[in-house]
Amino acid sequence: MLIFEPHIHMFSRITDDYEKLSFAGVRAVLEPAFWLGQSRTSVGSFVDYFETLIGWERHRAQQFGIHHFCTMGLNPREANDDRVNQAVLDILPRYCEKDSCVGVGEIGLDDQTKTEEKFMAEQLELARRHDLPVLVHTPHRDKKKGFERCIDIVREQNFPMERVLLDHGNEETIKITRDLGCWSGFSIYPNTKMSPQRMVAIVQEYGIERFVINSAADWGVSDPMMVPRTVVKLEQAGVPRERVEQLVWKNPIRFFGQSGRLDEAMLAKPATANLRETFEGNSVLRGQDPDKL
Amino acid sequence: MAARYGGRPMATTLPPELLGPAEPLARDAIAELRADRSRLPVVFPGLPRKAGREPVGGGCQAIGDARVDLDAFRRCDLVAAWLLQEIAVTHDEAVDLFLHGDIEERAMLLRAANFLPLGDTTARLLGEVLRTNVVLHMEAALCDGDLLARAAAHGTIDAETANRLLLKFAFLDLPLERALAAERLASVELSTMLQDLATEREAAGRAVWRDTWQMVGRAPCPGAIARLIGGLEHGDDGVRLSAAKGLLALPDRTAGLAAEVARYAGERLPREPRPVIRELLQRLAQPA
Structure with missing residues (x-):
């Protein structure tokens, strides 16, 4: 079964993860721009990061046949940092037009401050100008209130709900979002947040319409294989294969396809893999013979 | 501004x-x-x-x-x-x-x-x-x-x-x-650089850029003629083709050099399986 992993921070993962993902059927990944675990002190660090997302990471993914897409944005945590917030917003238009950028994100709320709200609203407008959907990070603390506030901001900006993916959802947030017309993302984690078993229960109760699942794997304790693992659990629980396929392949393509920069036909074949290719003279091989890999 | x-x-x-x-x-x-x-x-x-x-x-x-x-x-x-x-x-x-x-x-x-x-x-x-x-x-x-x-x-x-x-x-x-x-x-300086790269590759047992022969023929540096003539007997079709092209491109083939090239081209000709290379060898084998 082909898988589109719609939220994974490969910037923080090792090359072996790409190989494992590829073997597990992951044909495409979506890497949202995010918080690196430590505050950046100047806009230049964002420029370099954004250019890694459209450069080296795409190259690295392609070496394993994986198509790499990204969303660009100012994450909510650093939206609170006046050293960088406005300057990042100023440079984002250029990166929103990059071909592999299929959305604006992660935007949203974290501490739920007024400054976060301001930059979330401004980035909804940015998404509208660039005709892109948005990936919304929702708070890990006081989640229900944060979800409701995110939805309020989307409404206040009159941004189309069908172009909004509210991520890091759980059983509680479904009750809020189910009838809004927006999309819901569930981040499956090894120990915290959503587990594969809980996800199976959600699918059995609520179905799969406008749902996506992801690993949100990053520099923390996380597992990039959580989507393939959940696929197994769903099939074992008797969820029909075509339903599972819609959840992990067709749904993310449908959501991010709203950018006009991505469709299923583009992903019909694996990304061109040529282990002899270099990116700015750099290769993933570390001197190894490509014919022996 | x-x-x-x-x-x-x-x-x-x-x-x-x-x-x-x-x-x-x-x-x-x-x-x-x-x-x-x-x-x-x-x-x-x-x-x-x-x-x-x-x-x-x-x-x-x-x-x-x-x-x-x-x-x-x-x-x-x-x-x-x-x-x-x-x-x-x-x-x-x-x-x-x-x-x-x-x-x-x-x-x-x-x-x-x-x-x-x-x-x-x-x-x-x-x-x-x-x-x-x-x-x-x-x-x-x-x-x-x-x-x-x-x-x-x-x-x-x-x-x-x-x-x-x-x-x-x-x-x-x-x-x-x-x-x-x-x-x-093409220049002697470039030919020297290409030939040095070829030598390094050969010493490491790695493939050499096939077009080396063709390019150095246009502006031969010391050692290039020997490489070109040797290229006529190489096991790789692409190298033989490139060497033949390089020999044809030699900018000033003196009578002595032309005769030497004609000799080795003539030797190779009956054993050359590739028609496109044979055609070039026939031209090289006619020193006049």
Whole structure:
């Protein structure tokens, strides 16, 4: 079964993860721009990061046949940092037009401050100008209130709900979002947040319409294989294969396809893999013979 | 005030009819940039998906001062070239587009550079190609047009830079037949560099750039003749072909050298299985 992993921070993962993902059927990944675990002190660090997302990471993914897409944005945590917030917003238009950028994100709320709200609203407008959907990070603390506030901001900006993916959802947030017309993302984690078993229960109760699942794997304790693992659990629980396929392949393509920069036909074949290719003279091989890999 | 592109007036040699159905889009983009040229970094990345990536087609053609391979050029490359011409892109703007562009944008800019005046910007872009070592960019700069040959002839880049670019071209194992007008850049210095690379590769048991023989034949350095004659007996068809071409390209074959070459070509001829190589050997075997 082909898988589109719609939220994974490969910037923080090792090359072996790409190989494992590829073997597990992951044909495409979506890497949202995010918080690196430590505050950046100047806009230049964002420029370099954004250019890694459209450069080296795409190259690295392609070496394993994986198509790499990204969303660009100012994450909510650093939206609170006046050293960088406005300057990042100023440079984002250029990166929103990059071909592999299929959305604006992660935007949203974290501490739920007024400054976060301001930059979330401004980035909804940015998404509208660039005709892109948005990936919304929702708070890990006081989640229900944060979800409701995110939805309020989307409404206040009159941004189309069908172009909004509210991520890091759980059983509680479904009750809020189910009838809004927006999309819901569930981040499956090894120990915290959503587990594969809980996800199976959600699918059995609520179905799969406008749902996506992801690993949100990053520099923390996380597992990039959580989507393939959940696929197994769903099939074992008797969820029909075509339903599972819609959840992990067709749904993310449908959501991010709203950018006009991505469709299923583009992903019909694996990304061109040529282990002899270099990116700015750099290769993933570390001197190894490509014919022996 | 921002520096003008290469310090020279813009060329206007790209016929807009080549843009085909993308011409209205190009005109809109130009109007947008004339109204606010700070939008260039936002407009430029979207050109491939908006103008189209299909090849223009039509093979190698002379357009203005440039010779370009329109089978390699895509519609968006021509739109980019026309747009940059029309807004008289500055050096700073062009370099910014390259440095912050993705792989495809950079290739598009390098192809467009064929239609922009030679100057400091050309030199900077070719310098970036040399530094960054990306195959697509090497092809865009050296194969999809004759930019390198013209830049070298014009003095935009010095001989050492041109040699280093061609050496990297060989290092990446790209085919010489695609490097437009590269034969004009043959020199003893380049041949020495290529031969040294070949020797290093041979010592390491690695494959040698097949076109080494063909290129060194145009401007032989010490040791080149022996390499060329030896190449006639190489087990690789491509090397034998390249060696035969190199021997035919020797700039001044004295009577003695011609006789020597004819002798080895004649020896090889009855055992050569490839018709295309046999044909070249027949020419070499006739010293007159």
